[in-house]
Amino acid sequence: MQRRLIIFSCTLTLIGCTNHRIDEVLDSTSLSSTKAQTFVYECADGFRYVARIEADKAWVFLPDKTLALSPVSTADGRAYAMDNYSFLIQGDQASLASDQVEHTNCRNNHAKAIWEHAKLNGIDFRALGNEPGWYLEISKKTALKLVTDYGQRSYRFNASTIEADQHSRTTVYKASNADDRIAVTITGTSCQDSMSGETFSATVSVVLNGTSYSGCGRALH
CATH class of the missing domain: 2.40.128.200 (C-type lysozyme inhibitor)
Known part of the structure; x- marks a missing residue:
């Protein structure tokens, strides 16, 4: 199974990109x-x-x-x-x-406004999950932000390594800082949110310090 480190093209080469006229003025707004x-x-x-x-x-x-x-x-x-x-x-x-x-x-x-707000703030990819509620944001190609326990806890990682498997359409991000360690796996398969029923283009799993979270996400750029 061939693996390689990748640099972003849009957000996730393996699951595709989204296009919107908002992108045309991103540089002009106060992101x-x-x-x-x-x-x-x-x-x-x-x-x-x-x-x-x-x-x-x-x-x-x-x-x-x-x-x-x-x-x-x-x-x-x-x-x-x-x-x-x-x-x-x-x-x-x-x-x-x-x-x-x-x-x-x-x-x-x-x-819907939450997702558009993230996009206009320069977020490349966003994911969420339930029980307990959490969300993940990827920005600047490799920076990760994870918020867990319904907004009570926040974890930031300034840079991550990226490994992709084109055969399985999977991208893995790994990062650590002085206190925490995270691994994010994004797979280009359809995913339905367990609470809202909304369908997303990617299935996402997160492991933070040994604790696992699962949910759905999509590329914003």
């Missing part, structure tokens, strides 16, 4: 800002869009274009505008309008 908010708005008319709210700008990602809107005064909520577009957030609802169309009664899908 390092922890105060930025990301929403996935689903509207009453079936329209769906991603919005990224920063201190001085609102990014709205549409199917055919990306809007960079500036704050404007409003009596209620938060309002943004650019050319003939206006974007208004009032509580848990939002509306997006232009000269041609208006999308109203748009509500945030929190579960």
Whole structure:
């Protein structure tokens, strides 16, 4: 069985990459800002869009274009505008309008927004599991972050070695620091989350200091 060390192309060569217009403006947004908010708005008319709210700008990602809107005064909520577009957030609802169309009664899908937020923050791959709840994020090609026990414990590894087996479509990350040791195995097979029923493109297993976690994940870039 042939194995080799690999350098990332997208996130995981073995399970493929995802494409989205958000990628086109990643370098223009404040990815390092922890105060930025990301929403996935689903509207009453079936329209769906991603919005990224920063201190001085609102990014709205549409199917055919990306809007960079500036704050404007409003009596209620938060309002943004650019050319003939206006974007208004009032509580848990939002509306997006232009000269041609208006999308109203748009509500945030929190579960999807978590993944879009991670993508806009530069995360390459994300995985999660249950009982107890945990999630894993891979960024900068080899940096690992594992959060366990429903957010109570966090582990960071600045760099990891990567080993891939093309035959089994498996990628293994191994890393350690002064206190902890981790091994992450990502396999390019379909995986269904045990709680939500959502289907993911990869099956993920994590071993942290001898404790095993299993779950599902997908590449974000």
